[in-house]
Amino acid sequence: MKKNRIFCVLLIAAALLAAGCGQNNAGEAETIIVYNWGDYIDQSVLRDFEQEFGIRVIYEEFDTNESMYAKLKAGGTAYDVAFPSDYMIKRLIDEGGLEKINFKNIPNYSLIGDRFKNLPYDPQNEYSVPYFWGTVGILYNKTMVDEPVDSWGILWKEKYAKEIFMLDSQRDAIGLTLKWLGYSLNSKSDAELAMAQAKLVEQMPLVQAYVGDEVKDKMIAGEGALAVVWSGDALNMMLENEDLDFALPQEGTNIWVDAMVIPSTSEHKEAAEKFINFMCRTEVAARNCEYINYSTPHTEVLSGLPEEITADNRFYPGEDDLSNSEVFDDLAAMLPLYDRIWTEVKAEYQ
Amino acid sequence: MKKKLISGPYLAWMLIFSILPLFLVVWYALTAESEGERVFTLAHLSRVFEPIYLRVIWRSLRLALISTAFCFLLGYPVALILTSRHFKRHTILVVLVVLPMWMNFLARTYAWLTLLEKNGLINHILAFLHLPAMNILYTDAAVILGMVYNFLPFMILPIYSTLYKIDHSLIEAAEDLGATPLTTFRRVIFPQSLAGVLSGVIMVFMPAVTTFVISRLLGGGQYTLIGNMIEQQFLTTYDWGFGSALSLFLMALLLITGSVLMRSRGEEGGLW
Amino acid sequence: MVRSWGSRVYLALIFLFLYAPIAVLMVFSFNSARSRGVWGGFTLDWYAQLFQDRQIMSALYYTLLCALLAAVLATALGTVAAIGLSGMRGLPRLLASNLAYLPMINPDIVMGLSLMLLFISLKIPLGFVSMLLAHITFCLPFVIFSVLPKLKQTQTELYDAALDLGATPLYAYAKVIIPQIRPGIVTGFLLAFTMSIDDFVVSFFATGNGVTNVAITIYSMARRGMNPKINALLTIMFAGVILLLFIANRRLASDTKSKQSTLFTK
Numbered sequence: 001m002k003k004n005r006i007f008c009v010l011l012i013a014a015a016l017l018a019a020g021c022g023q024n025n026a027g028e029a030e031t032i033i034v035y036n037w038g039d040y041i042d043q044s045v046l047r048d049f050e051q052e053f054g055i056r057v058i059y060e061e062f063d064t065n066e067s068m069y070a071k072l073k074a075g076g077t078a079y080d081v082a083f084p085s086d087y088m089i090k091r092l093i094d095e096g097g098l099e100k101i102n103f104k105n106i107p108n109y110s111l112i113g114d115r116f117k118n119l120p121y122d123p124q125n126e127y128s129v130p131y132f133w134g135t136v137g138i139l140y141n142k143t144m145v146d147e148p149v150d151s152w153g154i155l156w157k158e159k160y161a162k163e164i165f166m167l168d169s170q171r172d173a174i175g176l177t178l179k180w181l182g183y184s185l186n187s188k189s190d191a192e193l194a195m196a197q198a199k200l201v202e203q204m205p206l207v208q209a210y211v212g213d214e215v216k217d218k219m220i221a222g223e224g225a226l227a228v229v230w231s232g233d234a235l236n237m238m239l240e241n242e243d244l245d246f247a248l249p250q251e252g253t254n255i256w257v258d259a260m261v262i263p264s265t266s267e268h269k270e271a272a273e274k275f276i277n278f279m280c281r282t283e284v285a286a287r288n289c290e291y292i293n294y295s296t297p298h299t300e301v302l303s304g305l306p307e308e309i310t311a312d313n314r315f316y317p318g319e320d321d322l323s324n325s326e327v328f329d330d331l332a333a334m335l336p337l338y339d340r341i342w343t344e345v346k347a348e349y350q
Numbered sequence: 351m352k353k354k355l356i357s358g359p360y361l362a363w364m365l366i367f368s369i370l371p372l373f374l375v376v377w378y379a380l381t382a383e384s385e386g387e388r389v390f391t392l393a394h395l396s397r398v399f400e401p402i403y404l405r406v407i408w409r410s411l412r413l414a415l416i417s418t419a420f421c422f423l424l425g426y427p428v429a430l431i432l433t434s435r436h437f438k439r440h441t442i443l444v445v446l447v448v449l450p451m452w453m454n455f456l457a458r459t460y461a462w463l464t465l466l467e468k469n470g471l472i473n474h475i476l477a478f479l480h481l482p483a484m485n486i487l488y489t490d491a492a493v494i495l496g497m498v499y500n501f502l503p504f505m506i507l508p509i510y511s512t513l514y515k516i517d518h519s520l521i522e523a524a525e526d527l528g529a530t531p532l533t534t535f536r537r538v539i540f541p542q543s544l545a546g547v548l549s550g551v552i553m554v555f556m557p558a559v560t561t562f563v564i565s566r567l568l569g570g571g572q573y574t575l576i577g578n579m580i581e582q583q584f585l586t587t588y589d590w591g592f593g594s595a596l597s598l599f600l601m602a603l604l605l606i607t608g609s610v611l612m613r614s615r616g617e618e619g620g621l622w
Numbered sequence: 623m624v625r626s627w628g629s630r631v632y633l634a635l636i637f638l639f640l641y642a643p644i645a646v647l648m649v650f651s652f653n654s655a656r657s658r659g660v661w662g663g664f665t666l667d668w669y670a671q672l673f674q675d676r677q678i679m680s681a682l683y684y685t686l687l688c689a690l691l692a693a694v695l696a697t698a699l700g701t702v703a704a705i706g707l708s709g710m711r712g713l714p715r716l717l718a719s720n721l722a723y724l725p726m727i728n729p730d731i732v733m734g735l736s737l738m739l740l741f742i743s744l745k746i747p748l749g750f751v752s753m754l755l756a757h758i759t760f761c762l763p764f765v766i767f768s769v770l771p772k773l774k775q776t777q778t779e780l781y782d783a784a785l786d787l788g789a790t791p792l793y794a795y796a797k798v799i800i801p802q803i804r805p806g807i808v809t810g811f812l813l814a815f816t817m818s819i820d821d822f823v824v825s826f827f828a829t830g831n832g833v834t835n836v837a838i839t840i841y842s843m844a845r846r847g848m849n850p851k852i853n854a855l856l857t858i859m860f861a862g863v864i865l866l867l868f869i870a871n872r873r874l875a876s877d878t879k880s881k882q883s884t885l886f887t888k
Binding site for chain 3: 431451
Binding site: 064066067069070071073074162166168170204207208209210211212221222223336339342343344346347348349 | 578589
């Protein structure tokens with residue numbers, strides 16, 4: 001009787017595994033591991049890549065630059081392509097964490113707009129290929145906010161208590177606070193940072209929650225009045241719920257670029273380059289752009305987008321619109337202080 | 351004879367995968383990187399005792415205690431009812447208590463969001479009944495609710511199994527001698543179920559102190575318990591030293607509470 | 623009568639509390655609107671799409687493979703260990719069996735991160751193998767503590783008799799002892815299997831390189847909006863568990879004692 005039971009369990013398990021194998025076993029095919037932000041790709045693109053090149057893609061997601069860095073840095077991993085943002089790319093380059101890309105293998109790089117080349121984080125264009133770019137701003141629900149949204153200060157207004165969603169990301173949360181206080185979001189001054197920390201602690205009781213990507217469901221469902229979000233997500237949510245609108249505060253904001261890089265632990269560099277080149281193909285980049293709605297650095301995709309989006313300076317800001325906005329710098333030696341501020345702000349929660 | 355030798359593989363396994371990792375935690379907690387080498391330091395450990403972090407630890411303990419108390423208050427009557435003679439088919443009821451645990455706990459915890467949100471199901475029902483809405487999501491109440499929800503069966507089962515073993519003739523004897531139901535409970539039933547209560551307390555309190563998932567899902571990203579702090583040090587801020595120091599502290603804390611509780615339960619063997 | 627009525631209401635409320643989230647989860651697997659909390663009509667689409675979703679399918683594959691392997695290996699290792707432990711006496715035995723408590727009292731999160739530190743220091747790549755090693759480690763005690771009590775009850779006279787009759791120790795073990803402790807082994811195996819399938823915290827730390835299990839997938843989805851496909855998967859898995867329990871219950875209707883022992887311990 002007992003024997004039968006074990007047998008039964010084993011049989012079912014074996015059957016399920018066999019079914020699983022059908023899905024997973026692509027024979028001896030080469031495999032690359034791609035490490036991207038959550039919900040940041042049209043997944044069907046991966047299958048097309050596998051079919052065309054016979055290279056299997058294992059796909060994993062992260063939620064902040066910092067968690068991606070912690071994972072890469074910890075070791076024990078062999079990611080072939082990752083998608084960090086500017087300041088994190090700088091940090092990885094400085095620490096020898098990235099492999100130089102052979103741009104001969106990325107002919108589609110020529111389709112990337114010149115504005116996104118030779119940026120300070122990778123001045124010689126040796127390590128990274130831009131994927132998407134954007135800003136950080138405030139998404140608000142017009143039925144709950146009836147004043148103009150033009151300053152980060154609105155996130156500290158008592159009347160929106162428990163209606164505010166903050167971004168659960170260290171650099172963004174500290175950065176926007178510094179910006180509101182009139183400082184650089186790359187501040188290295190102890191006094192300025194202490195003030196920002198105090199402001200964040202002061203804001204804590206007004207915040208409904210610090211969230212990551214779950215802000216999308218929340219704001220679409222009308223669970224809050226104000227949320228700090230990345231520009232592409234804002235456009236996505238506005239398409240889902242007409243009550244939502246997006247603003248870039250006048251104090252300026254963070255302008256960022258997420259780019260594809262090859263970590264030095266990669267064991268399949270050529271396949272990784274094929275993947276990066278594939279992602280820059282106009283048709284593929286367009287599908288990704290349509291799916292996630294972030295601002296594209298790809299010239300051909302950009303020219304195919306509807307006028308009402310590309311002319312909107314919240315989603316495609318020109319150089320003038322961003323005069324007081326900044327790119328995050330790698331903080332290098334200051335980083336432990338930022339880490340500590342972040343840990344302490346969260347520990348302060350009552 | 352040779353019999354004792356065959357536990358060799360197990361001992362080797364435990365040394366490598368249980369003892370050695372703990373030594374690594376101790377090592378990281380007591381060293382810091384300095385010019386490419388790790389040198390001895392007490393900085394991480396002393397940071398644990400800064401007031402701001404002690405507050406977090408205190409909050410974790412407080413919430414775990416409250417949750418354990420709620421589990422006990424809600425769970426004891428359930429165990430009592432399950433063993434009462436009114437229910438002939440109590441095995442099925444016991445299965446019903448255990449069954450939810452076979453669905454992934456993260457998903458069940460997440461489902462509470464749908465219930466608790468401002469525009470969630472519970473508020474819809476309250477509005478339908480013309481009752482005021484309640485907004486407890488991302489507060490202590492939500493996190494406690496999540497803990498009680500997840501750990502309640504851990505309280506019910508051990509109490510149930512001790513109550514189940516109580517000799518019924520004792521209860522009948524008490525009743526025959528004129529004891530009221532309350533006295534019977536107080537003098538006969540409850541003292542005999544204490545061992546089960548203690549197991550239940552251990553099994554609820556331990557996971558409640560260390561959780562980082564329930565607090566993250568129902569408390570929001572700002573809701574910091576000691577588990578969240580540890581997770582953050584390893585998976586976000588990449589500060590293994592401080593993370594390890596917090597882990598050491600947590601282990602010491604649990605070891606002390608655990609052994610105190612175990613001792614008061616007597617020499618009855620393991621946790622289960 | 624009144625008391626019985628009150629108890630029934632109380633039990634009903636507790637079960638409502640325990641099952642409301644499960645009901646919500648299941649109902650929304652049939653919801654045609656993607657968003658949580660909005661009912662858009664009945665659909666079975668998520669069940670169809672589930673099998674097309676490579677992330678979920680690969681997570682399911684790793685979960686089942688890991689649970690099966692971890693349960694088999696932990697059962698083998700744990701049974702042998704229990705036999706060895708039962709042959710030990712005095713201090714060595716005390717130390718060796720207390721060692722098995724370590725993974726049980728060590729908080730999940732500490733176990734997970736300490737194993738992560740170990741794998742990284744030993745240069746074991748984070749992924750399926752590291753996750754499997756971690757799972758075997760936390761499954762082992764459950765097997766040992768299921769088998770040990772049964773070993774205590776075995777009749778060693780039979781074993782000695784077998785030896786006297788010329789059986790080799792190994793043969794005598796296989797034919798005399800193992801059948802007597804089989805219920806303990808089965809319980810241990812099932813416990814290990816369920817522990818592994820449900821594990822989140824340890825796996826979360828011990829894996830990497832794109833290898834995830836269902837629990838990790840749920841956690842990362844929970845932070846960016848749960849996909850109803852996951853609800854569909856969980857509904858199927860839950861229905862499967864109920865079916866298995868039902869079958870097991872009918873088969874073991876006579877043997878209530880061992881049934882209870884497997885139900886309790888999880």
